[in-house]
Amino acid sequence: MARILVTGGTGYIGSHTVVCLMQQGYDVVIVDNLSNSNIEVLDGIEKIVGRRPDFENVNCNDYVNMERVFTQYPDIQAVIHFAASKAVGESVEQPLMYYRNNLGSLVTILELMLVHNVPHIVFSSSCTVYGQPDKAHLPVDETAPIQKALSPYGNTKQINEEIICDTCHANANLHAIILRYFNPIGAHPSALIGELPNGVPNNLLPFVTQTAAGLRDKLRVFGNDYNTPDGSCIRDYIYVVDLAKAHVKAVERMLAGLPTDQVEVFNLGTGRGLSVLEILRTFIKVSGIHIKYEIVGRREGDIEQVWANPKKANEVLGWKADTPIEDVLRSAWNWEKKLRGIE
Ligand code: UD1
Numbered sequence: 540m541a542r543i544l545v546t547g548g549t550g551y552i553g554s555h556t557v558v559c560l561m562q563q564g565y566d567v568v569i570v571d572n573l574s575n576s577n578i579e580v581l582d583g584i585e586k587i588v589g590r591r592p593d594f595e596n597v598n599c600n601d602y603v604n605m606e607r608v609f610t611q612y613p614d615i616q617a618v619i620h621f622a623a624s625k626a627v628g629e630s631v632e633q634p635l636m637y638y639r640n641n642l643g644s645l646v647t648i649l650e651l652m653l654v655h656n657v658p659h660i661v662f663s664s665s666c667t668v669y670g671q672p673d674k675a676h677l678p679v680d681e682t683a684p685i686q687k688a689l690s691p692y693g694n695t696k697q698i699n700e701e702i703i704c705d706t707c708h709a710n711a712n713l714h715a716i717i718l719r720y721f722n723p724i725g726a727h728p729s730a731l732i733g734e735l736p737n738g739v740p741n742n743l744l745p746f747v748t749q750t751a752a753g754l755r756d757k758l759r760v761f762g763n764d765y766n767t768p769d770g771s772c773i774r775d776y777i778y779v780v781d782l783a784k785a786h787v788k789a790v791e792r793m794l795a796g797l798p799t800d801q802v803e804v805f806n807l808g809t810g811r812g813l814s815v816l817e818i819l820r821t822f823i824k825v826s827g828i829h830i831k832y833e834i835v836g837r838r839e840g841d842i843e844q845v846w847a848n849p850k851k852a853n854e855v856l857g858w859k860a861d862t863p864i865e866d867v868l869r870s871a872w873n874w875e876k877k878l879r880g881i882e
Contacts, residue, residue, distance in 0.1 A: 540566060540616070540617040541617065542565065542566040542567070542612060542615050542655075543566070543567050543619060543790060544567075544568050544614065544615045544619070545557055545570070545618075545619045545621065546571065546618065546648065546754070547569055547571055547574065547622030548569030548570070548572075548580075548594075549578070549602035550571065550621055551576075551734045552663065552723055552782060553619075553621040554576075554580050555727060555782070556619060556621070556782075557569060557584055558584055558587050558588055558732070559780070559787045560786070560787055561590055561592060562588060563585070565787075568594070569593065569709045569800070570591050570595045570596070570599060570605070570622070571595075571622060572598040572622075573596060574598075577735060578594075578736065580732055580735075581594055583727075583731035583732040584719060584732065587729050593612070595608050599622045600640060600644045602651070605647055605648065605651055606651060609654070609655045610649045615655070615657050617658075618660045619661040619786055619789075620644075620660060620663065621663045622635065622644055624637050624692070626692070626741065627741070627777060628741065629689065630693075631689050631690055631691060632824060635647070637695055638691065641696075642698060643691075645699050645702055645703070649703070649706050652713065653836055656712075658712050658793075659673065659715075659716075659794065659879070660715045661716045661718060661786055661789045661793075662699065662716070662717045664874065665696050665719060665720055666719050666775070666808070666845060666847065667688070667692075668685075668686075668696055668700065668719060669683050669686060670686030670689065672684075677814070678775075678808075679806060679845060680806065680847075680848040680851065681719075681804045690840065703717060704802050711800060714801055714802075716792065716804075718786070718805055720777065721774065721776070721807065721808035721809075721847050722742075722743075722776045723776075723778075724743075724751075724776045724777070724778065724779065724784050724870055725778045725870040725873075725874075726870045726874030727780060727870070728780070728870055728873075730870075730874045730876075730877040732777075733870075733871070733874035733878070744776075744818075745823050747818070747830065750830050750831070751822070751826055751828040751830055751872065751880060752876070752878075752879045754879070757830070757832055757833055758819065758830055758831070758833070759832070759834075759835045760815050760832055760834050760835065760836055761815070761835060761836070761838035762836060766843060768812055768814070770816075771815035772811065772814065773814050773845070773846060775809055775845065776813055776818065776819075776864065776867070777808050778862040779861060781859075781861070781862055782807055784858060785856060788857060790858065792856060803855075805852040805855070805856060806847040806851065807847070808846060808860065809846075809860045810850075810860075812845075812846030821864055825865050825868050825872065
């Protein structure tokens, strides 16, 4: 079976994807410098799969050590590139760190893929590239216009997409699948791997589960005066295990030589938008925990509403995100309970 290089493979989406790949029989080598993840994730993966992935503690920006990885594993047939810095606020404060990490690592990997004749890359992009789509483009499909990024983080996703397109244009053998994620949430049903936010979470779900676990006093809902049915923002929350499966589909598609374009782009979402208050209410229902919350002012830079049209991924990749939101929220809560030793 083919070997896949997964950068950022001990991270949140990376670790779930490694599990799916290994369960399909792929060999995996993870490259991760553990800057925002934990080595014990490998134990979780091993417990779920029954095999341990190879692991190299290397910064993807480090050409010399990445070269060593490509040389050491000559059977790598495709790369899934997750490794990146991802905190929007931090990227505003430290733009150069974001440009160095996120752009440099992709450039390094593409250079080495060309040197070592690895012809397939799957890249983690984000719905952030669409900004706030106008009403005519909701739900968002892949033809919606890219809008000026609202943060250096978002800009690195846009520039990286361009780097991939330019590199493919210049190298006929190279193929890429760009996956634009909506809002990944939840954890593996085993509760052996999940999201491990650093410090106070910025994202909604980890904040909700930490509030339910008693680590945070209350959830602040950022705005109820948006032009949405209940006034709170709307997002397309996608189960991380469903998202992970899309990566396996993307790899299979490339290894089978099926792509019709050198660079293919897919939106990965459920096709359903849920408001912050709907998420909160559903979480309370499935967990049975009452969560204190307060409506506060809007968060700067927030988008009012965005959700995916996943038709292209459904039809072309043969993939669908269909886990019910109740199960997804339950998985997030089970993971938080496990982390905190609750029950
Ligand atoms: C954020 C990033 C996006 C990134 C994504 C990764 C911003 C502006 N965008 O998206 O670039 O790709 O995370 O997952 O940061 N909310 C609350 N209270 C909270 C936290 C969040 O009400 O304590 C609300 C937000 O206002 C938003 C929704 O929950 O309406 C989701 O927020 P979040 O999880 O941070 O995701 P995004 O803002 O969509």
